Amino acid sequence: MFLFFQLPEFWRTLLTSLIGLLTLVGIMTRPWRWNESRIALTGAAVLLLLGLIRPADAARTLLRDWNTFLFFLGMMGLSAMAEAAGLFDWLAVQAARFARRSAARLFLNVFLLGTVITMIFSNDATALILTPVVYVLVTRLRLPVLPYMFACTFIADTASFLLPISNPINIIVLSRFPLDLFSFLRLLLLPSLVVIAINFAIFYLLYRSQLKGVTFHPDRLPTVERAVKHKAYFRYTLWVLAIVAPSYVIASAFLFPLSTVAVAGALLLLAGALFWKRTTLAEAAKGISWPIFGFIAGMFIVVRAIEDTGLTMKLGKLLLHLSGGTKFGAVMVGTFGAALGTNLINNVPMAVVLNSSLGSIQSAAPAIRNGFVAATIFGCDLGPNLTTVGSLATILWLLILRQRDVDVSGLDYFKVGVLVTPIMLFAGALTIWLLL
Amino acid sequence: MRILGCLDGTNAEQISRAVQMFSAIEPLAIALLTVIDVGPRRDIDRMRERFGRPPMHHQPLTEEMMAAEDAAAQETLNAGLLYVKDAETMLRQGRPELEIVNAAAEWRADVILICARTEYGEPPHIGPRSVGDVARFVLDHAPCLVLLVRPLAREQFPIER
Numbered sequence: 160m161f162l163f164f165q166l167p168e169f170w171r172t173l174l175t176s177l178i179g180l181l182t183l184v185g186i187m188t189r190p191w192r193w194n195e196s197r198i199a200l201t202g203a204a205v206l207l208l209l210g211l212i213r214p215a216d217a218a219r220t221l222l223r224d225w226n227t228f229l230f231f232l233g234m235m236g237l238s239a240m241a242e243a244a245g246l247f248d249w250l251a252v253q254a255a256r257f258a259r260r261s262a263a264r265l266f267l268n269v270f271l272l273g274t275v276i277t278m279i280f281s282n283d284a285t286a287l288i289l290t291p292v293v294y295v296l297v298t299r300l301r302l303p304v305l306p307y308m309f310a311c312t313f314i315a316d317t318a319s320f321l322l323p324i325s326n327p328i329n330i331i332v333l334s335r336f337p338l339d340l341f342s343f344l345r346l347l348l349l350p351s352l353v354v355i356a357i358n359f360a361i362f363y364l365l366y367r368s369q370l371k372g373v374t375f376h377p378d379r380l381p382t383v384e385r386a387v388k389h390k391a392y393f394r395y396t397l398w399v400l401a402i403v404a405p406s407y408v409i410a411s412a413f414l415f416p417l418s419t420v421a422v423a424g425a426l427l428l429l430a431g432a433l434f435w436k437r438t439t440l441a442e443a444a445k446g447i448s449w450p451i452f453g454f455i456a457g458m459f460i461v462v463r464a465i466e467d468t469g470l471t472m473k474l475g476k477l478l479l480h481l482s483g484g485t486k487f488g489a490v491m492v493g494t495f496g497a498a499l500g501t502n503l504i505n506n507v508p509m510a511v512v513l514n515s516s517l518g519s520i521q522s523a524a525p526a527i528r529n530g531f532v533a534a535t536i537f538g539c540d541l542g543p544n545l546t547t548v549g550s551l552a553t554i555l556w557l558l559i560l561r562q563r564d565v566d567v568s569g570l571d572y573f574k575v576g577v578l579v580t581p582i583m584l585f586a587g588a589l590t591i592w593l594l595l
Numbered sequence: 596m597r598i599l600g601c602l603d604g605t606n607a608e609q610i611s612r613a614v615q616m617f618s619a620i621e622p623l624a625i626a627l628l629t630v631i632d633v634g635p636r637r638d639i640d641r642m643r644e645r646f647g648r649p650p651m652h653h654q655p656l657t658e659e660m661m662a663a664e665d666a667a668a669q670e671t672l673n674a675g676l677l678y679v680k681d682a683e684t685m686l687r688q689g690r691p692e693l694e695i696v697n698a699a700a701e702w703r704a705d706v707i708l709i710c711a712r713t714e715y716g717e718p719p720h721i722g723p724r725s726v727g728d729v730a731r732f733v734l735d736h737a738p739c740l741v742l743l744v745r746p747l748a749r750e751q752f753p754i755e756r
Contacts, residue, residue: 194647196647262715286642286645286646287642287643287648290642291656294660294663295660298660298663298667299663299667301604302715303713303715304635305635308635312638312642367717368715368716370715372716372717373716450647454647543645
């Protein structure tokens, strides 16, 4: 409605900021049990209705980020189709076979498997598909469940900056600040390996009493036939993935949109699944989380409106100021700022906000700019490990429950996250700084 | 006397030895309880929420998870029955600490037998944190006597004065 009469700039800024802030607070607190998607879309709708962002600008913002939307679609499709082929069950069984009865070796194998799955399918697949698969496996093997659950949930984030496709957040950041594969690997491969090693070492120390010397009986392992429900489709899936994985690498190297590879791979797998009657279109659609698209679209529009007020630019300048104009400052401020933000408002909105803010550091020296970009990816990817099973708001709620004498396992994740995540953040950030 | 033995999949022998200590008492009713911990499933649901997914209901994987849990729990109870033949068995689902104290109250147990913590690998130790969260909660909230069962640890003595 403000489109039809002039509103002073100050009031526009105030109103836009207020709606943006309420949207972020809503995502943190989820009033009336609304999901994030509904909250983000409501924020965007209010901004559009009040004329605080032009519909054409909103549409342009969404069209500009088509690669992100399609990547989410392709990534979820690939994971769902690979799950239908029984790939994750089969990999988990192989991990147990290679462990040769040892619970400690299986623990290491789960870490390695989580790393590979995250690298190729993204963190989503490890956290959501591998975790329950490993839970079933260790329950069958009569092993302690918790260490393996922690291994899966943490490695999903810890290994999610090995490649650009390992986390959709990377795609969001890289769509605005493109880094070719060589630059990405130069800045983030070594930090990835460092934090994966730290993660494994600390977890092994924490759970050694439950793993050391413990063995399992291989007879309890499910057979390969049980894991692989349809051999031809399973083999086909392996072939498609053998093409998709190097295609990702080639596409990253030439800055070709990664979403096209993900969607093409998902479509190939879907065609195979339909051919061998392993799924139907309706079932395949269920494997996609459609509200995520609403959430991302809503966030893109809200942050675009805030960007137009110049607020995110001011945040970018503040970050640059806090960094003291040094590479070390850029990496540390970027990493810890992003990590804190992801625990407050979830990593997708945080990445979108930081992406917009970093627009103002384009004039900074290339090393500082790259430092901020790498730190944003690193902090937004690894930061969620602090509260793993939710945001800080969830943890506060769990703490309240604990005070009421209700034992809450979610807090166990928080205790471990608080112990391991700051160490990993610091070590990884230090490595990025050394590589700049 | 009504005795409720809590089995965790690793302690059937220890609980049975503790039961034997009461064998002279007549009449003696023994129940063996094991609880399927729903915590991991709730954690997976919370994780799904973080990734914008609905809870894991009605999925083939959920059924597999529940089947694996049931089989493990049944095996735990059967292992207990090998030692305590005439015992009644109870299988519950929920948070173990809550289910144990509630089962003790409902079954009108006189004594709860519970191990200090689940021991998978290294031999149990005495000292700080040797009593796990579940046993600690049961000690705090039990409606009856609680016997904390732990292996002999005489070799870990004397404690430095």
